[in-house]
């Protein structure tokens with residue numbers, strides 16, 4: 001790999017130990033993936049923040065970096081294992097909270113903005129079209145590439161930290177135009193409306209074409225909420241880092257010859273697959289984290305009502321603060337529903353605590369089953385709200 005003088009100096013250790021280690025990680029990665037050079041990134045998002053994923057070894061690794069490592073570009077975090085302020089009401093133990101706080105402190109020491117969210121693009125970490133970035137969370141990676149037109153591979157925790165400490169990433173994969181072209185045309189012949197339907201579409205297409213890049217035709221409109229739901233599920237069920245939607249997404253692409261069709265029947269079948277026989281005892285909305293508009297709708301619905309089961313609304317803390325100023329949060333909390341910042345129903349350590357999760361998120365269903373042993377029911381955003389008070 002060709003390194004600039006500055007990159008070579010980092011590599012040689014003419015800087016902090018952490019920068020050297022970071023540049024060495026990036027060079028190894030670059031060699032593995034055949035990158036010719038490094039490129040500068042404008043933003044980083046780091047996943048692997050929950051103590052339940054990191055464990056003691058991960059915490060020690062972060063504390064070591066925090067001794068002399070400082071980030072060079074705007075860097076935010078993916079959700080952690082708990083709401084950093086309100087963890088008790090979510091049933092998180094003091095012991096876990098102590099460990100999770102240490103993880104967050106290590107990131108703070110590096111200069112990371114410790115807002116923990118999978119929707120960094122809603123809270124100011126919003127790259128422009130053409131920006132090179134290094135993000136980790138699969139749904140956010142897909143959103144950045146597809147909807148914002150920025151360019152990022154799906155980084156692992158260590159490679160994202162390395163990018164943050166150096167401001168660099170190796171140029172390969174989704175950073176190169178040739179790898180961003182659509183590979184399969186997906187003709188959508190179903191009515192596309194609602195976050196759960198976009199999530200189901202992502203499940204169907206992800207399972208059919210894996211990590212190939214789809215070019216959707218037949219989708220007339222898609223809101224931010226619907227797009228983030230599609231991003232989350234298509235990346236989860238198939239692994240793709242990007243899609244194109246005719247007339248909606250901003251990237252240029254050639255049109256592929258290979259074609260599949262998604263019909264109403266396919267959506268209904270996918271819906272059945274994500275509907276177990278069970279009595280709902282847990283409802284969660286906000287996978288990926290809610291927009292301000294979603295919080296407003298939830299607040300309007302729950303005003304004056306009481307929830308009858310555990311209900312979590314997961315959202316980035318800055319959005320919660322804005323919603324608080326607008327008077328949305330009080331009505332939600334008065335109903336008994338819980339606003340959970342910094343975390344979500346997948347990364348929080350709640351395995352076995354509930355039996356049956358209702359959510360509008362196909363990704364939430366996937367991990368509800370796979371990680372937390374829940375039975376699941378996918379339903380529309382509106383039905384989830386009704387389920388909370390049923």
Ligand code: F3S
Pocket residue numbers: 078079118139232286287288289314343344345346347363364367
């Ligand atoms: Fe975000 Fe958690 Fe879903 S990280 S995309 S809310 S699984």
